[in-house]
Amino acid sequence: MIGAERITGASFGDFVAEAERRGRLVVQPRMGFGDLARMRSGLERTRAADAVAVGTLTLDSYTRIGDHEAARRALRDGIELNGYPIVARPDEETVALLDGVRDECFPVQVRHGSSRPQDIFRALGRLGLDATEGGPVSYCLPYSRTPLREAVDCWAESMEVFAASGSDGVRPHMESFGGCMLGQLCPPGLLVAISLLEGIFFRQHGIDSVSLSYAQQTDPRQDEEAVLALRRLAGEYLPDTQWHVVFYAYMGVYPRTSWGARRLLEQAARTAVRAGAARVIVKTEAEAHRIPTIEENVRALEVGARASEGVGPRVYDAGDGGVLAEARALVEAVLDIDRDVGRALPRAFELGRLDLPFCLHPDNRGEARGYIDDEGRLRWLTTGNMPIAPSLGTARPARLTANALLTMLHHVEQRYDRAA
Structure with missing residues (x-):
């Protein structure tokens, strides 16, 4: 059995580090339910999966936007929530939920999506939960209308609260969501840069255990x-920091066939192992149709774990296609503004040194555009004021039409479904 080997860690980062040391890929669902019994079952089934897995408490939409009274009303009125309301529920209920499930063999991460997450981090501190994710850019620009400067201040306060919650042998762990952003059609150099910058931001605010995310895009070799x-x-x-890379199964338009969805997840697991990512966030075969069941989440964990077995490391280096040079140029352009990343990030977006393609947030310039070339790789059509040049790849359009954008959005879905 894949998950039979006992792996332990005093905290989330230590658990993943031990799995990585043993050459085992950690797999994780996105699961979150408002109902206590269902959430407990989801955690128990994840723990029992034939995989090296960690658990997830994904929070509900009301909690993400700080409307805790609405979450309380929903609980009181028996209205189903789309995630776990960690602030609205009494702490003792969450303690009971995790008792006997979460331990050194099965860490649990809280996932949310909030640009103003202080209440969430205070709850984590009270509950002794040591792992969560997000970031001042990645949970602001794609998900909210919160001004970026305000989001940075909220996240700085949250990191100080989180860092202070650590205890002997337990290190609070932060995962940057910066390598995911809008999920698709962003050339990888920018995803790498934002993920790293958020990791530096966490370190500057006292967090010394981090994971840096990257989301599967359109071409495995480029990923x-x-x-x-x-x-x-x-x-x-981050030389003085415990870190690992977490790889996300594709976050764009998903294949509609079960076979295509499974092949895409298997590719994500193989890509992660070949490139040295330690953890994968899975997607299910139901992704294109509805919210997945617990059973479908567990099946996805086991598919990802099996696909990772026997995969060898990549034999070429990080500089082959220019992603490293692009990412380094973007990071240095931000740090040239101010070595304090919290001060530098809002100014970098004002100046256009960072510019997310297709992002409509008012603090994003929106001058950059990406496209998919004939080989399936993401390239830059325009780069605005970023310190990198547009790409010279094949099939470079003169301009990006609405039809071309729709075709690109469905590129991965159609490729894997056609193969099915």
Whole structure:
């Protein structure tokens, strides 16, 4: 059995580090339910999966936007929530939920999506939960209308609360969501740069155990190059930090066939192992149709774990296709503004030194555009004021039409479904 080997760690980061040391890929669902019994079952089934797995408490939409009274009303009125309301529920209920499930053999991470997350972090501190994710850019620009400067201040306060919650043998662990952003059509150099910058932000606010994310895009070789670049830069910029890379199964329009969805997840697991990512966030075969069941989540964990077995490391390096050079140029352009990342990030977006393609947040310039070339790789059509040049790849359009954008959005879905 894949998950039979006993792996332990005093905290979330230590558990993943031990699995990585043993050459085992950690797999994780996105699971979150408002109902206590269902959430407990989801955690228990994840723990029992034939995989090296960690658990997830994904929070509900009301909690994400800080409307805790609405979450309380929903609980009181028996209205189903789309995640776990960690602030609205009494602490003793969450303690009971985790009792006997979460331990050194099965860490649990809280996932949320909030640009103003202080209440969530205070709850984590009270509950002794040591792992969560997000970031001042990645949970602001894609998900909210919160001004970026305000989000940075909220996240700085949250990191100080979280760092102070550590105890002997337990290190609070933060995962940057910066390598995911809008999920698709962003060339990987920018994803790598934002993920690293958020990791530096966490370190500057007292967190010394981090994971840096990257989301599967349109071409496996380019994705491998991106993860290798992220690892190279993490080693340079976070030398006194415990870190690993977490790889997300594709976050865009998902294949509609079960076979296509499974092949895409298997590719994500293989890419992660080849490039040296330590953990994978899975997607299920139901992704294109509805919220997945607990059983479908567990099946996805086991598919990802099996696909990772026997995969060898990549034999070429991080500089093959220019992702490393692009990411380094973007990181240095931000740090040239101010070595304090919290001060530098809002100014970098004002100046256009960072610019997310297709992002409509008012603090994003929106001058950059990406496209998919004939080989399936993401390239830059325009780069605005970023310190990198547009790409010279094949099939470079003169301009990006609405039809072309729709075709690109469905590129991965159609490729894997056609193969099915």
